[in-house]
Amino acid sequence: MEAQPATWAGQPTTDSMHYLNQAAGGLMPDSVLHAVSHYMQREQALGAYIASQQVQPQLQQLYARLAELLHCQPADIALTTGNTHGWCAVVGALPLEAGDRVLVTPGEWGGNYAMLRQLQARTGCVVEEMPCTPGGALDMAALQASVDARVKLVALTWVPANGCTVYDAVALGQLCARHGIPYIVDAAQALGHIPVDVQALQCDALTAPGRKWLCGPRGTGLVYLKPGFAARLQPMTVDHVSCPITPTGPVLRHDARVLEQSEASMALRLGLLAALDTAQAQGWPQRFAAIAQRATQLRAALAQVPGLRLHSLPDAPAGCGIVPFTLEGYTPAQVQQALLAQDIQVAASGMGYTPLDMQARGLTAVVRASVAWHTSEADIAALVSALQRLAASHTVPA
Template sequence: MSPETMSTVVNYLKLERKVGAYRAARESKKEMEAFYERAVRTVAGSDPSQIAFADSASRAWNMALYGMKFEKGDRIVTLSSEFGTNLLSLFYRASQVGASVVVIRADETGGFDINDLAKEVEKGARVVAISHAAAQSSIVNPVKQIGQIAKRNGALYVVDGCQAVGQIPVDVKSIRCDAYTATGRKWLRGPRGTGFLYVNPSSQLKAEQIDLSAADFVLNNKTRAAGVKVRKDARQFELWERSVAGMLGLSSAMDEFLKKKVSSINRRISAYANRIRKEVSANDNLNLLGQAKSESGVVGFYARDARKEKLLLEKFEKEGIEISIMHDWDCPLYFPRTGVTSIFRLSPHYYTPESSIDAACEVISKA
């Protein structure tokens, strides 16, 4: 998180403490509206009304999934490289409505047969649900090509952009998705507990849950409730209660992002990540996940000898290198079944100093 974004969050909380939550929100209405304008520009949408604030990409994913109408026998097509939370949501939702989930197998490089996916969609698919970029490796899926397949066959198309937005150029119009999700706390460098959902206005998505933020009572001439009128835009998926501080913090982070060229950001990130991936590929003790060259900044790999995992983690920590560990529940249908217990993940950003890349490569070379 940048100093500017942190100041935005802290200053709002100070205002809230001074004047109270309701008044602080009223006085920040203009800034809150700017969030929607910046979010729709971040994913190259058409109008701020296509954006709903969410507390995470996972929440946005579920908002979209539960906003789709299913019937018994419907089919959901996805990939084995999907993030664990996304898969859980798909399988659980399918069990609720009598649908089935068709999983297209991806290998360790992320490669899968696009023709197999097309055939399954052509058989009849209610939804195609995939990630733009994987969480555990350098996989970047062909979202535009998949979008063409989905639309050609009348399937709804939802894309998880959690690991894409902020590092990879995103254009929801060319992807042709019905919904696209994003988080604030990763590549956008916003606060945790923030994200958003893009909803294509031509989609068939309808909010499963509503409150006064999304709907109004319709009263008859005796002032009795005669129905409920739900708003038509993406904000039907929002709830009235939210972290305004977090919302404004994410808005600030997106403002910083939009002032830079995403192509320049991606060029720097991928150069750093590709250098690290090259080092991993050269070490016979390690196994790279995904492609050696990718536009994603996510570097995923594992130690071929699980007994060396703890020592490798200690070496990274000793050098002060931030590294995250992923387990089988994070990518249950993709996780290597060779006895390993951990996937190591490095995610250099454009502001990462060259010295940190040098240090990471040094640890990897001696692993």
């Protein structure tokens, strides 16, 4: 692999692997592994509770780092075990009733959609798709015309998991603010990939995992709640952290940590802090720019492979770090396995990732290549060369 720029100190060690699967999970820098293992040794020596008490200052730094990244206050942040945990905690706490309209995009994450369908069956709310242009962008004029008093939630998966597009989350936030509609942004594929400013988004809630573009450990995540929004929630589960016991009885917290509970891995949270510290030292703007540059290069290179079809929608920006495609004569799973045998890692994304979009376009699965800040030109060249060989062979791997 080509040498990386000196600014990428602390990058993960990939050995001979060409890693193009950032949208599934980012490779953790060495600092993360050191933070996790060091804390586990401390916990082994001192026990869980004393070890946890000793690292409280570092945990407060984690809230501060996330708040800085999102442009909010530390009290607006709750820590979770992952994106699904946080997203379902918020949406499941909304007091939806029969006839309430819940609006989603065609690119809604399958797990979120499954949760909403459960709420529809339980409460009688109605899940509807927002109108989009033929190019895949939100049709804001049509959406404005369709909004009425029954719309009680707008849920946006900002960057869909199959990489079809990047929705205009700011314009959608402006519409929701004008109408007083609760607005939740799933930033699982956005945070650490593109700039995120919750003030500009005007969202009431935003969720993300630590394991993707932030390059933290799996089992970490966060929720942002707009100040005052917690009072509108009715959490399905609480404990003495989210609902402290007082002399007069349990009282729900009034900030984002109404969604937190007492049991959590301190080691993984310290690992997430280490990942954020590493990224901050490198510079978030530099990382965003590197991702966009490599994504543009990857998209252009893949377009030259015979028999390969890109599946981004026309309005998707060239710099989106997720690039979906199919290769004639092969299923996405076959492409994934053939590439893995050559030490190249991509994902095979099935219909469950974005069921509404993929059904609408007649897709059952796509190959998903996704770049990171440390993706090299050699990684892209290796992928393209391997796909060209597959295309030329016309032989389906066993």
